[in-house]
Amino acid sequence: MERAGDAPMLAQVEHWASVNSGTRNLAGLATMADLLADAFAVLPGDIALVAPEPVETVGGDGVATPIDHGRHLLLSVRPAADRRLLFTGHMDTVYPVDHPFQALSWRAPGELVGPGVADMKGGLAVLLAALTAVEAAGVAIGYDVLINSDEETGSLASRALIERCARGKLAALTYEPALPDGTLAGARGGTGNFSIVVRGRSAHAGRNPEEGRNALVAAAALAVRLAAAAVPGLTVNPARIDGGGPNNVVPDLAILRVNFRPRHAGAIAAAQAALDGAAAAIRADHDVQVAVHGSFNRPPKPVDDGAARLFALVERCGADLGLAIARRDTGGVCDGNNIAAAGVPVIDTMGVRGGAIHSPDEYLLVDSLAERAGLSALTILRLAEEGLA
Incomplete structure (x- = not known):
């Protein structure tokens, strides 16, 4: 050679x-x-x-x-x-x-x-x-x-x-x-990267906050819920939240960036189920829209x-x-x-x-x-x- x-x-x-x-x-x-x-x-x-x-x-x-x-x-x-x-x-x-x-x-x-x-x-x-x-x-x-x-x-x-x-x-x-x-x-292991867009409703933070739907709070709740979905063979890393604005405005938009690391094929199914379930729960609990973008682009x-x-x-x-x-x-x-x-x-x-x-x-x-x-x-x-x- x-x-x-x-x-x-x-x-x-x-x-x-x-x-x-x-x-x-x-x-x-x-x-x-x-x-x-x-x-x-x-x-x-x-x-x-x-x-x-x-x-x-x-x-x-x-x-x-x-x-x-x-x-x-x-x-x-x-x-x-x-x-x-x-x-x-x-x-x-x-x-x-x-x-x-x-x-x-x-x-x-x-x-x-x-x-x-x-x-x-x-x-x-x-x-x-x-x-x-x-x-x-x-x-x-x-x-x-x-x-x-x-x-x-x-x-x-x-x-x-x-x-x-x-x-x-x-x-x-x-x-x-x-x-x-x-x-x-x-x-x-494998990987999946997702950007999850949360859309709420803006309102004045002092005059009528109850009429708003805080997208930033909803995205944070989604991050906590997804982090709790980690199990042996699956790590979950909520990495970043983009969104928010002036302190006196209820934010109507936030984007959660999250990475999943499945160690085996079964972990991908578990991660997808956790993602789907968390998105549905946040929609219901916070009265917001949740759109999931991304995929598990590299299998284990x-x-x-x-x-x-x-x-x-x-x-x-x-x-x-x-x-x-x-x-x-x-x-x-x-x-x-x-x-x-x-x-x-x-x-x-x-x-x-x-x-x-x-x-x-x-x-x-x-x-x-x-x-x-x-x-x-x-x-x-x-x-x-x-x-x-």
Whole structure:
């Protein structure tokens, strides 16, 4: 797997990380998509930039309006092959164009600090190097590469595309960063994000408050009720209430933002029932309107039999390369959740070793570029030769 390690990955990471591609920076995402399309054009197959699916967001006025996203890169190689794989990554980062963290620096020898160097422009370089090495080896396996533009905000504009690409695949590898010691993510919980719009009735707070219907109080009561719905296997985080106004006006609008974290499929049903019941109770108790916007956009990802076989294969490949590959369950979510929900075994932390992601201290361990590219290339070759026995 020396060929994978010989790829110019560090130069690619430095170039790509110098482009701000925060999820809402459409110009930066367009630049990044073009750079990636040029880079991945060394592989056979057809490259397309796919339009994002429509997505709405609820603003502070309680109105759902469309929100724009960047295009997604899709490369399809040998679509008629009997054995096909899916490789996924994302081009967006959590750092908007006005974030102070924009520049690259060296924290220590071999530790590159910069926005997106680990999550996941380093992972994209690893993926490209691995596939280039596999193609050079003459192994004619089929695959799709999907690099979306909105992973950091939930992949709402690419979820259906992920599901379509996953269909019929033998296995999938996603290039989120591993932990600094190389540990991979095992089982993941799911997530659901909701904006709940509460509309009451305004009135004078001193002259006739009884004629008002306080939307802020109702939203607060809803938050308390939902927080009490947490049970083992389900956490509930009421995160923010938008609304209110002058002290002498009974507020007629409030928006509650809440996050659910189900650990298993049954917890999603429990969360939905709690949400429906709480909304109905608040409507009745406070005489307000309640409109729920959102979804459980990433289902829980257990390690089922197929995933266990894929992990075992990666562990064997690691051993052959002198790498000890461990895994650990995590509460975080990513596109691997949606791939697993489509019935495809997936390992979603095949990217670089690094840390402090989503912070101004994000770093990449540079020696992991060659290491992880070699691990991916060998894994892909074994999947091509052996399948997922």
